[in-house]
Amino acid sequence: MKHKILAHLPGDFPWQVHWFPTVCSTNTLAKEMALEGAPHGTVILAGHQTGGRGRMGRSFSSPEGLGLYLSLILRPNCPASALMHLTCAAGLAACDAVESAAGFRPGIKWINDLVADSRKLGGILTEMSVNAKTGLVDYAVIGIGINCLQKKEDFPPELQSIAVSLKTITGQNVEIANLAAQLILSLHQMAENLFAPDSIMELYRKDCVTLGKEIAVISSSDTRHGTALDIDNEGALIVRFQNGAVETVNSGEVSVRGLWGYL
Numbered sequence: 404m405k406h407k408i409l410a411h412l413p414g415d416f417p418w419q420v421h422w423f424p425t426v427c428s429t430n431t432l433a434k435e436m437a438l439e440g441a442p443h444g445t446v447i448l449a450g451h452q453t454g455g456r457g458r459m460g461r462s463f464s465s466p467e468g469l470g471l472y473l474s475l476i477l478r479p480n481c482p483a484s485a486l487m488h489l490t491c492a493a494g495l496a497a498c499d500a501v502e503s504a505a506g507f508r509p510g511i512k513w514i515n516d517l518v519a520d521s522r523k524l525g526g527i528l529t530e531m532s533v534n535a536k537t538g539l540v541d542y543a544v545i546g547i548g549i550n551c552l553q554k555k556e557d558f559p560p561e562l563q564s565i566a567v568s569l570k571t572i573t574g575q576n577v578e579i580a581n582l583a584a585q586l587i588l589s590l591h592q593m594a595e596n597l598f599a600p601d602s603i604m605e606l607y608r609k610d611c612v613t614l615g616k617e618i619a620v621i622s623s624s625d626t627r628h629g630t631a632l633d634i635d636n637e638g639a640l641i642v643r644f645q646n647g648a649v650e651t652v653n654s655g656e657v658s659v660r661g662l663w664g665y666l
């Protein structure tokens with residue numbers, strides 16, 4: 404598999420690519436490798452994850468040979484506050500890669516979900532470690548999972564009505580090695596141009612399907628309904644709630660009316 408991926412990359416490509424048949428989670432492995440000194444631009448791919456993870460402690464279904472499971476280690480040498488838009492930048496890179504390899508551009512459900520046909524095509528999990536003394540980012544890990552070859556019955560029952568794959572959307576078997584290479588290339592481009600949050604967020608707003616929609620913001624204590632008005636340059640969602648208050652939402656779960664079962 405690694406050779407197939409490298410065949411789609413330029414011969415002088417500067418990043419290191421690692422491929423493993425099975426891991427628990429490429430993000431967990433990437434964090435372990437980062438702690439052991441793996442350099443900026445270390446890419447970890449797996450054919451199968453036994454413990455694929457998503458945001459908010461959720462799992463990410465990662466069946467063998469059917470999806471793309473990738474994590475990237477970056478060492479951007481900046482304060483964490485300069486990387487607030489990192490998940491959004493990674494989302495754009497993932498959209499670019501799908502567009503190159505599968506011929507259509509997915510949408511993004513704020514903040515980290517790839518969407519096609521109103522269902523979840525993939526997701527992004529960004530994790531960071533900050534050096535307590537310097538306040539600088541020691542490493543950031545961007546994890547991306549994309550459903551590629553699954554048929555409906557390949558998803559767990561609870562996901563069958565809310566998840567979708569590139570195969571279902573395009574009717575074709577997308578080559579995972581090529582998609583992986585396109586993603587590595589678009590992430591490389593992203594990393595080279597990372598410190599331009601204004602232009603990154605301008606592009607992100609165009610791909611984000613949440614904007615203008617009726618949403619529910621779900622926290623541990625309550626669910627509040629409103630309209631997604633805008634996204635600021637740090638990636639936070641600006642919401643007008645039903646009581647008229649306009650507030651910035653930084654985290655938590657946001658359901659979008661019309662997407663995966665929220666009616």
Ligand code: BTN
Binds near residue numbers: 431452455
């Ligand atoms: C989400 O749905 O909230 C994010 C899903 C992110 C999944 C990817 S697959 C590669 C990497 N390894 C993981 O354990 N998670 C990410």
